[in-house]
Amino acid sequence: MAERPEINGILETSVYVDDMDIAHDFYGGILGLKRMVAGDRLFAYDAGPEQTLLVFFRGHTGADVPTPGGVVPGHDTSGSGHFAFKIKPETLDPWRAYLRENQIDIISEVDWPAGGTSLYFKDPDGNILELAAAPLWPNYLS
Numbered sequence: 001m002a003e004r005p006e007i008n009g010i011l012e013t014s015v016y017v018d019d020m021d022i023a024h025d026f027y028g029g030i031l032g033l034k035r036m037v038a039g040d041r042l043f044a045y046d047a048g049p050e051q052t053l054l055v056f057f058r059g060h061t062g063a064d065v066p067t068p069g070g071v072v073p074g075h076d077t078s079g080s081g082h083f084a085f086k087i088k089p090e091t092l093d094p095w096r097a098y099l100r101e102n103q104i105d106i107i108s109e110v111d112w113p114a115g116g117t118s119l120y121f122k123d124p125d126g127n128i129l130e131l132a133a134a135p136l137w138p139n140y141l142s
Contacts, residue, residue: 009051013083014054017125023055026124030102092117095131112136
């Protein structure tokens, strides 16, 4: 039996939205992420070193997409999604103030047993976003 190769992390995570322009105003404007790709069905944002947030146009990604390098299988979701951004613990209060100033309600705040804190809020499409300050998971300590 072959030895299992190592996984080196998550390169991309995705969220599905109903209005790409409103999504860009939120992710590019409010959250300040740099858009690296802008297409009809996909925006890709720099979410940190070697990390990419994919924002897909809900209902427009179910079909396979042929590319010069191969076929990207179709995918789509319904309902709200969830993902978390890593933040430094000392930025919790500035993030609370910034979200409040931008009329973004913090819908929940969780103090984790390991000592970290998460702030939860929604994007314009109702997806649940999290700002997570370490320590949270055993592999996320700083």
